[in-house]
Amino acid sequence: MDGDQFRTAAHAAIDDIISYFDNIPNQRVLPTIPPGYLRPQIPASPPQDPEPWSQIQADVDANIKPGLTQWQSPNFMAFFPATVSYPSILGEMYSAAFNAPAFNWLCSPACTELETVVMDWMAQALGLPDCFLSTSANRGGGVIQMSASDAVATVMIAARERHVQRQAKAEGLKEGTAEYEDRVMELRPRLVALSSTQTHSSTAKAALLAGTRYRSIDVRLENDMALTGAELRGKLEELERQGLTPYYITLCFGSTNSCAVDRFAEITAVLSEKPAWRAIWVHIDAAYAGSALIADEWQYLAREFAEGVDSFNMNMHKWLLVNFDASLLYVRNRHDLTDFLDITPAYLRNPFSESGQVIDYRNWSIPLGRRFRALKIWFVMRSYGLKGLKEYIRKGIALGDTFSGLVRSRADLFEIITKPAFGLTVFRVKAAASSLRGANGDGDGDGALPNGSTVAQVDEKADAVTKEVYELINSRGEIFITSTVMSGIYAIRVVSANERAEEKYVRRAFDIIVDTAEEVLRGAKN
């Protein structure tokens, strides 16, 4: 394919992409194809001869589009959003064209340097404390990772090494000796990584990858599933009694189930109580909800990271219009990564890296090579401007408030399980509606149970009804939602915060949920 052929092909692809986006609201959000749909449509072996672009693009239409889940659909209310915007696509085009594995500065200086600049831009945009800027005196800084799971694995492994290597050095052992290696090996098996039960599974997976123990800490509905200082202290004391050594904790800024926000100030206060606890690496996982920090009214939360927090990550590829992958990881001290992840062989040595003047991001992450992901972030930030990004985030939060307000208005049918937050509402269908037609419920709209408790109680009948409603809705495919289980309660999660979200879709989704709940409850009654 030469330049002219590429121009023709790319123009056709761009028209196709625009028409794909224009048609998203009319598409079914979940595809209807069965598992294994694709293989019979594609030749069993690769072609011997070149095929023209027109044939390839026709097959994208025929074979690929029917198998897509429409994450940009306004009817996509499952998981968390995964947004993309036109400027982000332009960023990917240039990133592919400027292809470089970028494992060090020299591999393409622009790739490294723009990453440092946009990470500092985003730190400012999110209102993060100055300690996370690349220009900070404490040598903080940010790096773009593929996903929050990479980010968590990276910092957990660095935390493991920081812990055992500091200990071995404190004992007077010398790095590179057999005694040092043995001692480090001896120390690792006592280590325990921590998080609340509400933390994304990537923390448990990171502990598996790091080869350390992992303990989750129970949290409670009455605290909206946020981890408290007292709960953490209880776990730390229990581990002390067991002779285990906590070395790392993930705190949630917007948990996956319910967007819970752990009590950062309480927790860092507890961790400051003992020297051993002060050595614990504190990571904030703000994968989804961190995007809300772009709006000034949420930045008070980020101010709590100024002390006692080692690292922070958020995914622009969830809620901030940059397509997957764009997970931003910030550390307070870059040496916490580079001292433990740097292995530089002869063939990667060069005067620039040796001088310490430049950043080699390969020592800030698990993979050595990396894409030029800073471009799409730069393009999106400039195309929207901070004003545009704030407006967009506030719209998503407001639509969530609209939806949770609707759910509250039908307290006869629904019960809210945790405090709605960041566009997400978690609720269940009541086992027996107060009135199948009425709209009052218990009147106060807080989803409280008749026994006066303001906290949802385990209720197997409600679980069964909620599950049936959930499965019926997804099988019909007009909207796509997810379910979860928290504190033994089966619940539905609805989040509508992607770029095409609008009030009419949120209201329609609510009507579908009401109708389906009434249908199921009527069926249960008959």
Added chain:
Amino acid sequence: MDGDQFRTAAHAAIDDIISYFDNIPNQRVLPTIPPGYLRPQIPASPPQDPEPWSQIQADVDANIKPGLTQWQSPNFMAFFPATVSYPSILGEMYSAAFNAPAFNWLCSPACTELETVVMDWMAQALGLPDCFLSTSANRGGGVIQMSASDAVATVMIAARERHVQRQAKAEGLKEGTAEYEDRVMELRPRLVALSSTQTHSSTAKAALLAGTRYRSIDVRLENDMALTGAELRGKLEELERQGLTPYYITLCFGSTNSCAVDRFAEITAVLSEKPAWRAIWVHIDAAYAGSALIADEWQYLAREFAEGVDSFNMNMHKWLLVNFDASLLYVRNRHDLTDFLDITPAYLRNPFSESGQVIDYRNWSIPLGRRFRALKIWFVMRSYGLKGLKEYIRKGIALGDTFSGLVRSRADLFEIITKPAFGLTVFRVKAAASSLRGANGDGDGDGALPNGSTVAQVDEKADAVTKEVYELINSRGEIFITSTVMSGIYAIRVVSANERAEEKYVRRAFDIIVDTAEEVLRGAKN
């Protein structure tokens, strides 16, 4: 940016990309900007208001292009190539548009299913044994990873868990119990990962990440730096004496320094000698040279992987025209990954994944989310056809032969250090040229030393001269090459296998090297 604005912007970007590619041969291969060049050119803070695309694209010209290293330049002869082609860029455009985090099948079935299909296509194209096909009875299969370093880290961690968990189970312990966890923790510190000294640093880094010991095995110039069966046996016996447990080995199919190919058949024969050695996970790292398998004449090498090899990876993003990232990882038994990397919480459960009918690639890798990378591979394979890809790979190998022939023709000036392979020539400048003008050297063109040895000997003067030549060439910037140190010998690496490589550039590079060597040697003489 709406659809019409995107069309206009994308057309401008495409024209810019085409003209960028057309001009690459006229560009300096290495940029001249100093470290830190970019920050003063960009505002210290992100803009409040949206900026038009025309301004952003102008800044790509002004700020980004001057900081690019031209990996697509025919004068780029450093590291290994990192190629991109127009069909691959089209793949990235669609991948961004069809954005989905794709952590399970339901997230976008096309994303998972096309990945399985193209991985099977590539297994066939590379002549891999059938055991690596997704349709194999042994439940093999392939997954796209970001880079070889991720692939190696993934399989090493899986190997660690396979080893200790099998052992704990063999001892009658039950998964999920405290005794099981304690035993697994107790076993890990004795584990040792292995590779030759010539293996890419990602193996040492993976051992650091996995938290296990790592030992490298010395190899010799007389074997062209290939690991032999006898050398491996020696190391395994030494580890036995030390009470350590080897659990994993990376074998090179094209080492980073010199494209050495370890002696697979000898090694798997040694590993079959003892039950404990048979349990070692064998991984083949073919990151660069694996692309040569697309040409039938190299496929005899892949047939050696039919027995005794657990996993294999190669990077299409090096030599096969797919832009970074596209690292293909194949395993003989997918359960070796999924049994040890799967952590499935409630919110990721769905009837399709539960049924076992579909692949959830998140359990085949470190990150949970993933991009739709199969598209660009599909586009490239179809646009070139196998014929086109074979022709392109053969051209790169032939150009390497031309270059190594030129080096041999000046045995008065140069000494070849290891057998040239896969387009790569590794050589040094002799400390004192036999004749600064002559072209005969010792006459047999094998770079042999005057003492009759056919293996290069350590020679500090040659090291100094070679280093000076290397540094002068890169500082002048007409071509970009890399250096390395092997068996104590400082050497220059030249590889010319990217898409724009041509004989005239290879000959010009050789002339530059000759001229610079003569200049340095003349200076040393004066």
